[in-house]
Amino acid sequence: MNDRVLYDYWRSSASYRVRIALAIKGLDYTAKPVDLRSGAQSGVGFTMLNPQGLVPLLIDGDVAINQSLAIIEWLEETHPEPSLLPGDATARARIRAAALTIVADVHPINNLRVLKYLKSELGQEQEAIDTWGRHWIELGLSALEEIAEGSPGPFLFGAQVTLADVCLVPQMYNARRLQADVARFPKLGNIDKRLNGLKAFQQARPERQPGADQ
Numbered sequence: 001m002n003d004r005v006l007y008d009y010w011r012s013s014a015s016y017r018v019r020i021a022l023a024i025k026g027l028d029y030t031a032k033p034v035d036l037r038s039g040a041q042s043g044v045g046f047t048m049l050n051p052q053g054l055v056p057l058l059i060d061g062d063v064a065i066n067q068s069l070a071i072i073e074w075l076e077e078t079h080p081e082p083s084l085l086p087g088d089a090t091a092r093a094r095i096r097a098a099a100l101t102i103v104a105d106v107h108p109i110n111n112l113r114v115l116k117y118l119k120s121e122l123g124q125e126q127e128a129i130d131t132w133g134r135h136w137i138e139l140g141l142s143a144l145e146e147i148a149e150g151s152p153g154p155f156l157f158g159a160q161v162t163l164a165d166v167c168l169v170p171q172m173y174n175a176r177r178l179q180a181d182v183a184r185f186p187k188l189g190n191i192d193k194r195l196n197g198l199k200a201f202q203q204a205r206p207e208r209q210p211g212a213d214q
């Protein structure tokens, strides 16, 4: 087995970000799928490794790191090339801010455990829950569409693939799954299409992961 192990789930967008970053940096790993549908993330087998009970979790030798952004920043520091955070301090802050629009402001309120809580504890109907998801996704994507409008392309921050692109593609995937109105974001749609044409992004696609629905 590889010394580097990624605990993930094929449809988890936080895991998808890490898979893309690993592929861009050309780092091999062994995938250990954690089946979120059956609740494996809350079982002792996994919470012993990550008490938060969330994927992704990267184990690299004797280092274990959770939280997708912390994992990607660690990969960036330990394997700087190709860089996902290019440019000076200001350029890097802007890339991080765009990434956090997704990672901190959109994704957490659409996470499985939040949606489950809306249904089981607050008694919401599935339709209302889907409306909730689409609302927050479209709000976040609106802000990113403005960034895309100001980018010379082909990616979110110009010619180089950055951390922001790594977060964008899984969020667009989620948006489509939830039937959010992605046609409202044509610039993001084009960037997403270009990114999905790259080998690293293809390798990380949910349907290509072990355990994915066929």
Ligand SMILES: N[C@@H](CCC(=O)N[C@@H](CS)C(=O)NCC(=O)O)C(=O)O
Pocket (backbone or CB within 6 Å): 011, 012, 013, 014, 015, 036, 041, 053, 054, 055, 056, 066, 067, 068, 069, 103, 111, 112, 113, 114
């Ligand atoms: N902020 C965390 C979020 C991790 C997260 O929410 N993972 C989801 C899958 S995308 C999960 O494990 N959900 C399981 C659950 O909600 O029970 C990160 O970026 O890694």
